[in-house]
Amino acid sequence: MAVLPFYISNKKNLKIVIVGGGYAGIAALTTIARYQPSAEITLIDPKIDHIKITHLHETFRYPLTDFLIPFTDIEQEFGCRHLPLELPFSESTLLQWERDKTISINNESIPFDYLLIASGALNNNADQGSGDVMGLNAFMKHSGSEILNQFLSKPGTEAPISVIGGGATGIQFLFEIEHFLRYHKYKNKLRLIDSGDQVLKQFPDRFARYVEAAMKNLNIEYYPTTYFRGQQHSQIRLEDKKTSHQFELPSSLTFLFSGKSQGSVLKANAFGQVIVDQQILQHIFVAGDCAYYQSIGSNALTAQSAVRKGKLAARNLLRHSGLLKILEPYLHRDIGYVVSLGPADAIGWLALENNVVTGLAAYTIKEIVEAQYDLLLAGIDTYLL
């Protein structure tokens, strides 16, 4: 058992419930297992696999199964129990759980000493998955190559493919789709539609210049300042953001990557404890995309911040259960972000936002970051902070 500073255990067999087995939930689980192996952990997540979402766009080249880790394997590796259920919650249920220290789910009462909410943010339009308009969740069930091969094998699907959303997710999918179409010799044209006036608006301007030039080289049509209004009968309906002029273009298939909604975000103090009605819930922590920490640390909706919040919340809930109760504030700043542009190119920043790296260097950084997370899943924590 590793030693956690400022933690003198007060209770064996601590009962901990984690809601959500994404990046934050799994980072918390591995941290608790490391510092308090006798803790009884229940992990609640409706899925049967932990999905390494940051790789989903790569499923045009690799099978989806490469990025899934069955929760049964996680149960075995870390000695926890997985319940394949969704646990709905609201601020009033959180207040009640803090009082009762018990949650009820599927006719079962689960007592807990600590509860960690790590249920992620809602992806807008993610559930779209029928016919000729698809959202992100479609890629959690089938690989990109299966989806496109199946769709394009049908007659009358030669019209262009439209990707909606010029954020990091949309851009990563766009370049993978372009590579897939070219590699498999499909003739469909590709276009990007985005409501912003340039792609990757949350990054330094150099990102947009580099990516837009790469799109031009690959003959990807680009419609900035344009809203998506629907798709029907192989026609996509668009609206010019400045003039409100609506128009249609031929489009066989539309992929929607229109960002995340802040709707499900819970506020927390700098230690990760949930705040409801200005009351700190001492035994309920939150981490990941669904958590907004009131601290100087990063609240970016990134896997990097999700992992750091998950680890911090786990350390703090253990310390809170111990004799000293000295908690650690959340101070993490993201140290970079890399957007991949197909199998051989990428653009990112490292250390400082203006320190932009491109091409193979950026691609290699991304690989290293992903490998670090894989090690964590194998029980080896190489994160310095």
Ligand SMILES: Cc1cc2nc3c(=O)[nH]c(=O)nc-3n(C[C@H](O)[C@H](O)[C@H](O)COP(=O)(O)OP(=O)(O)OC[C@H]3O[C@@H](n4cnc5c(N)ncnc54)[C@H](O)[C@@H]3O)c2cc1C
């Ligand atoms: C295609 C793509 C590429 C990305 N690339 C990068 C990248 O390169 N770098 C980076 O830093 N970030 C990247 N991100 C963002 C990153 O994936 C997220 O920030 C990260 O997944 C957030 O982790 P999380 O644990 O908060 O939520 P998630 O990983 O979304 O996990 C939430 C989990 O909670 C479960 N859940 C939800 N509601 C409930 C409920 N009510 N009860 C029980 N369980 C529930 C879900 O099933 C899910 O398993 C990318 C995202 C996408 C979509």
